[in-house]
Amino acid sequence: MPPLAQRNLFHDKVRLTVTLTGIVFSVVLIVVQLGLFIGFTTATSGLIDHSGADFWITSKNVPYVEQGVAFSERKLNQVRAVAGVADAQKVIAHWTQWKRHDGGEESVQIVGFNVDDNLERPWNLVEGRVEDMKSPDAIILDELYKQKLGVTRVGEVFEIGGHRARVVGFTRGIRSFTTSPYVFTTFKNAQSYARLREDQTLFILVKVAPGASLEQVRRDLLGHVKDVEVYTTAEFSRMTTFYWMFTTGAGVAVLIAAALGLVVGFVVVAQTIYATTMDHIREYGTLKAMGAPNSYVYKVIMKQAAISAVIGYVLGMIVSAFVVHASQAGGAAILMPPSMAVGMFFVTLLMCVGAALVSINKVTRIDPAMVFKG
Amino acid sequence: MQPAIAVRQLTKTYAEGSTGTLAMRGVDLDVHAGELLMLVGPSGSGKTTLLSIMGCILTATSGSVRIAGREVASLREKDLPAIRLQHIGFVFQGFNLFPTLTAGENVELMLDLKGVSAAAAKKRAQELLEQVGLGVKYDSFPADLSGGQKQRVAIARALAGDPGIILADEPTAALDSRTGRTVMEMMRELAHKRGRAVVIVTHDARVLDFADRIVKIEDGAIAKASDVDAVPPGLLVHGMPLAAASLA
Numbered sequence A: 001m002p003p004l005a006q007r008n009l010f011h012d013k014v015r016l017t018v019t020l021t022g023i024v025f026s027v028v029l030i031v032v033q034l035g036l037f038i039g040f041t042t043a044t045s046g047l048i049d050h051s052g053a054d055f056w057i058t059s060k061n062v063p064y065v066e067q068g069v070a071f072s073e074r075k076l077n078q079v080r081a082v083a084g085v086a087d088a089q090k091v092i093a094h095w096t097q098w099k100r101h102d103g104g105e106e107s108v109q110i111v112g113f114n115v116d117d118n119l120e121r122p123w124n125l126v127e128g129r130v131e132d133m134k135s136p137d138a139i140i141l142d143e144l145y146k147q148k149l150g151v152t153r154v155g156e157v158f159e160i161g162g163h164r165a166r167v168v169g170f171t172r173g174i175r176s177f178t179t180s181p182y183v184f185t186t187f188k189n190a191q192s193y194a195r196l197r198e199d200q201t202l203f204i205l206v207k208v209a210p211g212a213s214l215e216q217v218r219r220d221l222l223g224h225v226k227d228v229e230v231y232t233t234a235e236f237s238r239m240t241t242f243y244w245m246f247t248t249g250a251g252v253a254v255l256i257a258a259a260l261g262l263v264v265g266f267v268v269v270a271q272t273i274y275a276t277t278m279d280h281i282r283e284y285g286t287l288k289a290m291g292a293p294n295s296y297v298y299k300v301i302m303k304q305a306a307i308s309a310v311i312g313y314v315l316g317m318i319v320s321a322f323v324v325h326a327s328q329a330g331g332a333a334i335l336m337p338p339s340m341a342v343g344m345f346f347v348t349l350l351m352c353v354g355a356a357l358v359s360i361n362k363v364t365r366i367d368p369a370m371v372f373k374g
Numbered sequence B: 001m002q003p004a005i006a007v008r009q010l011t012k013t014y015a016e017g018s019t020g021t022l023a024m025r026g027v028d029l030d031v032h033a034g035e036l037l038m039l040v041g042p043s044g045s046g047k048t049t050l051l052s053i054m055g056c057i058l059t060a061t062s063g064s065v066r067i068a069g070r071e072v073a074s075l076r077e078k079d080l081p082a083i084r085l086q087h088i089g090f091v092f093q094g095f096n097l098f099p100t101l102t103a104g105e106n107v108e109l110m111l112d113l114k115g116v117s118a119a120a121a122k123k124r125a126q127e128l129l130e131q132v133g134l135g136v137k138y139d140s141f142p143a144d145l146s147g148g149q150k151q152r153v154a155i156a157r158a159l160a161g162d163p164g165i166i167l168a169d170e171p172t173a174a175l176d177s178r179t180g181r182t183v184m185e186m187m188r189e190l191a192h193k194r195g196r197a198v199v200i201v202t203h204d205a206r207v208l209d210f211a212d213r214i215v216k217i218e219d220g221a222i223a224k225a226s227d228v229d230a231v232p233p234g235l236l237v238h239g240m241p242l243a244a245a246s247l248a
């Protein structure tokens, strides 16, 4: 096919610019909003997803990780007695108050775990080691929140929940969705920081022995331990994410913004492709008079839509990459996994092709007899 | 010999509001291969309507239209493009070239519609442009061509489909008289040397002498048909880019 589609598309530079701007705007808006959504999702459930456990045992009716209800740590022995349980550890995740040197208070989420075990350890350490937490009152937090909490370096001493806390290390990229930073410490410290009774825990994390059936172990746990819920890590992660994303409406807001991006892109592209089609309507009439079937004319218009989509996608992704990169240093990460980058291509293509359908509808109705009119 | 176009008892009513316009009222007309027929008549008499129906662009309200022996009046709308593609080449008053395509590409587009491969189409488009004396303008865009050159490209494009029938509505109206005659000579050669049935709607008295037959339409009916003796083609070729031999 002679390059009619390309030539007509590139002929009107101003309109092409408007089309591409619309697509780029749309791509960036969708990527940023979906990326925020993924970033939020990752942050809300990060603590659970990185726990290394197979099961989270909670009190009854605990809807998400921040709402743990204390129960007796004696249940730990009952859990350990169940066949198929390779490891079980008490874990605390609880809101409490951090006191800065300047006297200001910040809400933090204290995470208490067993330093001698592999469950719920902090990850991505850039300074210090998890073993340093064996020293008294040791805590590790994320470098993202240094400023918020008034921390400058390892060795500084603060007060959490009225008890002494000494920074021994920093992690990188452990974001908290709630804006209350995670502060990792030993289970014992966490009990006092969170003002829990000495015989209480909030969660018990379970690692199942290799080869044991998860479902069987879950049934046995529920059979042997009273008044608890047993969630797989994936379930508890989903529950927590669902709560923050949908019950609070935070996720809905970003998803609506992403959908708006799609709508705006669709409208701009539909409008400009339609205007281009109308500019060349006589040519399409001539094509039809020459004996071109409708499908031939559609191909010309679809090609324009597809070319616009490809160029718009590439430019949009370049801009998005900058935005995504810039967000890494801030409190809300915009994440763009490869699958999203690939998916965006098809979203862009669909958006442009869908927008071209308005024009397709128009050329279907062209009466080739128009070619003899003035 | 069966006529290239045979029209019988043709009527056409344009649906317009509740009344409708009766634009063709019982037209009978045969057009034969090898003849150049001109349709003349006052404005609004139905010339374009008749040409459009013969070109399978418009459907008849009643009557019969046979193209190369095949009845087309009863065909559905979606079957008409294939008939046009196979049998009919159009030449328009406003040339209707694709402005963003070069002269060569304009011709190639028609060949592409016919299913000719890209490489073969390029070669054939060059030949066709040479036949209309524009071999050197292959890479020129329509905007850079004169009116007469544009119309010759349009003729090359119409010929690319190798149609038995060439239909033209006012092909010389936008051209000066000398250029108009060149185009008309080309049209006549298509009829006489290459056996096409050529129908030309015209208001242009300057070109009537090219006709083999002139049919006058008045108020949707044939008012008068006159035979004109065919002029020997050799007489008309005087130093124009299109040599009689090149079309043969």
Ligand SMILES: Nc1ncnc2c1ncn2[C@@H]1O[C@H](COP(=O)(O)OP(=O)(O)OP(=O)(O)O)[C@@H](O)[C@H]1O
Pocket (backbone or CB within 6 Å): B014, B015, B016, B021, B022, B023, B041, B042, B043, B044, B045, B046, B047, B048, B049, B050
């Ligand atoms: N699409 C249409 N809808 C309604 N009426 C039409 C339409 N096209 C043509 N007509 C009417 O049909 C009649 C014949 O029109 P047509 O265009 O065939 O005339 P014409 O002989 O080609 O005129 P001209 O010399 O001005 O081009 C006119 O009365 C015209 O108003």
Ligand SMILES: [Mg+2]
Pocket (backbone or CB within 6 Å): B047, B048, B049, B169
């Ligand atoms: Mg007319």
